[in-house]
Amino acid sequence: MRDYLTFVLKRLVQLAAVVFAGISAAFFITHMSPISPVEMIVGRVAAQASFSPQALQDLREALTELFAADLPLHIKYLNFWARFVVGDLGPSLIAFPTPAMQLVMRALPWTVGLLAVAIVMSWTIGNLLGGLAGYYQNNRFLKAFGVVAMGIQPIPYYIVAFLLVLIFGYFWPVLPISGGFAMNVRPGFTMEYILSILHHSILPAASLVIVGLGISFLGMRALVSNIVTEDYVTYAELAGVKSERVVFFYVIRNAAVPQLTGLAMALGGIFSGTIITEQVFGYPGLGTLLVTAVNGGDTTLVLAVSSMAVVAVASAIFVIDLLHPLLDPRVRVK
Amino acid sequence: MAEYKNILTVSGLKAYYKLDHFGITREVRAVDDITLSIRENEIYGIAGESSSGKTTLIKVLAAAIRPPLRIVEGSMTYRFGDKVIDPYKAGKDEVDAIRWKNLSYVMQGSMSVLNPVRRIRKSFEDFAFRPMGLPTREFWGRVETHLKRLNLSPDTLNSYPHELSGGMRQRMTIALATVCQPQFIIADEPTTALDVVVQKDVLVMLRDVQKQMGSSVVFVTHDMSVHANMADRIGIMYAGRLVEEGPTRTLFTAPKHPYTAHLVASLPRIGDRSPKAALEGRPPNLSDPPPGCRFHPRCPLAIDKCKVSVPPLEIVGESHRSACWRSDDVRPLTRFEGVREETL
Numbered sequence: 026m027r028d029y030l031t032f033v034l035k036r037l038v039q040l041a042a043v044v045f046a047g048i049s050a051a052f053f054i055t056h057m058s059p060i061s062p063v064e065m066i067v068g069r070v071a072a073q074a075s076f077s078p079q080a081l082q083d084l085r086e087a088l089t090e091l092f093a094a095d096l097p098l099h100i101k102y103l104n105f106w107a108r109f110v111v112g113d114l115g116p117s118l119i120a121f122p123t124p125a126m127q128l129v130m131r132a133l134p135w136t137v138g139l140l141a142v143a144i145v146m147s148w149t150i151g152n153l154l155g156g157l158a159g160y161y162q163n164n165r166f167l168k169a170f171g172v173v174a175m176g177i178q179p180i181p182y183y184i185v186a187f188l189l190v191l192i193f194g195y196f197w198p199v200l201p202i203s204g205g206f207a208m209n210v211r212p213g214f215t216m217e218y219i220l221s222i223l224h225h226s227i228l229p230a231a232s233l234v235i236v237g238l239g240i241s242f243l244g245m246r247a248l249v250s251n252i253v254t255e256d257y258v259t260y261a262e263l264a265g266v267k268s269e270r271v272v273f274f275y276v277i278r279n280a281a282v283p284q285l286t287g288l289a290m291a292l293g294g295i296f297s298g299t300i301i302t303e304q305v306f307g308y309p310g311l312g313t314l315l316v317t318a319v320n321g322g323d324t325t326l327v328l329a330v331s332s333m334a335v336v337a338v339a340s341a342i343f344v345i346d347l348l349h350p351l352l353d354p355r356v357r358v359k
Numbered sequence: 360m361a362e363y364k365n366i367l368t369v370s371g372l373k374a375y376y377k378l379d380h381f382g383i384t385r386e387v388r389a390v391d392d393i394t395l396s397i398r399e400n401e402i403y404g405i406a407g408e409s410s411s412g413k414t415t416l417i418k419v420l421a422a423a424i425r426p427p428l429r430i431v432e433g434s435m436t437y438r439f440g441d442k443v444i445d446p447y448k449a450g451k452d453e454v455d456a457i458r459w460k461n462l463s464y465v466m467q468g469s470m471s472v473l474n475p476v477r478r479i480r481k482s483f484e485d486f487a488f489r490p491m492g493l494p495t496r497e498f499w500g501r502v503e504t505h506l507k508r509l510n511l512s513p514d515t516l517n518s519y520p521h522e523l524s525g526g527m528r529q530r531m532t533i534a535l536a537t538v539c540q541p542q543f544i545i546a547d548e549p550t551t552a553l554d555v556v557v558q559k560d561v562l563v564m565l566r567d568v569q570k571q572m573g574s575s576v577v578f579v580t581h582d583m584s585v586h587a588n589m590a591d592r593i594g595i596m597y598a599g600r601l602v603e604e605g606p607t608r609t610l611f612t613a614p615k616h617p618y619t620a621h622l623v624a625s626l627p628r629i630g631d632r633s634p635k636a637a638l639e640g641r642p643p644n645l646s647d648p649p650p651g652c653r654f655h656p657r658c659p660l661a662i663d664k665c666k667v668s669v670p671p672l673e674i675v676g677e678s679h680r681s682a683c684w685r686s687d688d689v690r691p692l693t694r695f696e697g698v699r700e701e702t703l
Binding site: 259 | 421423454455456458459463464466468471472473474475476477481485486489490519521
């Protein structure tokens with residue numbers, strides 16, 4: 026138990042380092058981009074009506090002062106961290122003066138909810154079916170499933186998403202293809218609202234699950250076809266141990282360890298996949314927010330979304346890391 | 360001749376590996392026409408060099424064959440009390456019903472036969488609970504008594520396999536294979552990869568278990584000194600065939616097959632300074648064995664008859680069979696004093 030605590034502490038330090046490096050990278054990328062938020066706003070204002078050049082210049086100066094845009098980069102960087110630790114990332118520029126953090130917090134539950142459900146579903150179902158398919162190699166249903174998974178797995182998330190939109194929104198319009206919930210439902214802790222959310226999440230979740238399922242199915246099946254030749258599996262079979270017991274506790278249990286590592290490694294990729302998926306389904310999550318922010322030249326909001334993404338993905342990997350020694354007794358926590 | 364009760368009768372058994380690579384079919388005759396019987400309450404050792412078909416034979420006996428290994432001919436019958444069963448003719452459920460209860464198996468490479476992510480206690484439950492058919496408490500009582508009898512601590516049950524040393528893991532595996540008190544135990548190289556001190560412990564343990572329970576043990580090893588100390592009877596295999604079989608003492612002191620004579624003579628003994636001569640040649644390729652006696656290309660006694668006709672395994676003495684046309688002319692190459700007299 027003591028060893029485990031030291032292990033947790035070590036991983037926590039790693040987590041902090043990863044978050045720091047990731048957010049710093051996001052900061053420099055957004056701040057060194059040639060898009061200037063001041064010019065974006067001035068341009069937008071100037072396009073709406075005619076102003077005297079003097080008025081525009083005044084606006085430019087006022088905005089520069091307001092955004093502190095003329096400070097040197099390293100000062101901005103230090104200021105950013107000073108504010109970051111108290112959870113303040115500054116006002117969003119396109120929804121001025123709403124704090125960027127507030128926008129992020131509004132979008133976060135949507136993305137986390139969607140991703141968590143999709144990942145947990147695709148990982149467990151994919152691994153279970155993959156394990157069974159690797160063990161019962163002559164089962165017709167599982168064989169057919171393998172062929173389908175092999176065909177779907179290389180298709181990118183967004184293509185699957187478009188296909189789903191086409192099928193369930195156009196050819197057979199039975200499911201909502203856009204938004205997080207129905208327009209006529211008032212948000213609140215009501216049955217109607219929750220059902221509406223679930224209803225709207227079916228398609229975006231399905232597009233993630235379909236692809237994710239194929240990936241874990243194929244990975245698991247390949248792993249299992251190796252594990253079934255291990256001595257401990259052969260021996261258990263020879264001893265007449267019931268085959269359900271062999272497949273779950275001897276085969277799948279052993280293959281689950283590398284599959285969990287695989288999941289941790291794939292998390293970042295899955296997250297970037299969601300950004301596009303959300304865009305396709307007009308889902309009110311981080312992905313949609315990020316795309317809006319980038320299009321509006323809102324550096325603060327871009328930075329806030331990326332920081333939150335770094336923290337979320339790194340924390341998820343941290344949790345998976347903590348599970349690892351519990352799943353495999355041979356992993357040394359010292 | 361004395362009457363013995365046989366627990367296992369094998370006759371004319373042939374098991375071949377059938378390999379099919381891109382349309383070219385190859386047949387490896389790893390077990391070719393074996394006839395033998397194992398008696399109740401005896402330790403039967405199977406000896407022979409690598410690739411002589413020992414492990415294949417033992418897999419066949421344990422009904423543990425998988426493609427590409429296939430039974431081509433012959434029969435194999437176990438007799439457990441009143442129950443008579445041929446595992447290759449009975450259904451899977453019937454075979455599963457005798458496993459561990461009547462027939463257990465210690466696999467080659469016992470280091471890796473325990474599930475690495477499962478506590479040993481769980482393995483005992485998986486393997487032995489159903490065959491024993493006892494209520495939970497009595498079951499664990501029985502397991503702990505068994506472990507204590509083998510001088511193993513019941514606490515070891517709570518370990519994971521990787522927490523134990525190689526010798527300890529091997530002992531736990533043997534304990535696992537014997538906990539249901541089966542009448543028949545098959546052990547494939549039970550001491551390979553262990554150092555001599557641990558080897559001795561493991562062998563003593565295996566023999567004690569056999570004595571206490573009165574079961575029959577068939578074991579394979581290429582270590583002739585282990586055979587000398589363990590086995591009541593030994594079967595010598597060469598190129599997939601049983602070439603000689605007899606009581607341990609007889610085989611060491613008066614072998615009736617030239618291969619056995621050379622095998623026995625290759626054993627080093629304390630005080631023996633004579634150089635060890637090796638036989639010319641190598642064991643034959645089992646996918647294309649020589650005609651006649653498979654040993655004839657290397658045999659110093661070979662005559663023309665050996666090249667064309669296969670010698671049958673014939674009785675040459677009390678419980679002693681040999682497959683050689685010139686078995687009467689075989690003389691021991693060394694003298695063995697005190698085999699089986701010294702204890703382990």
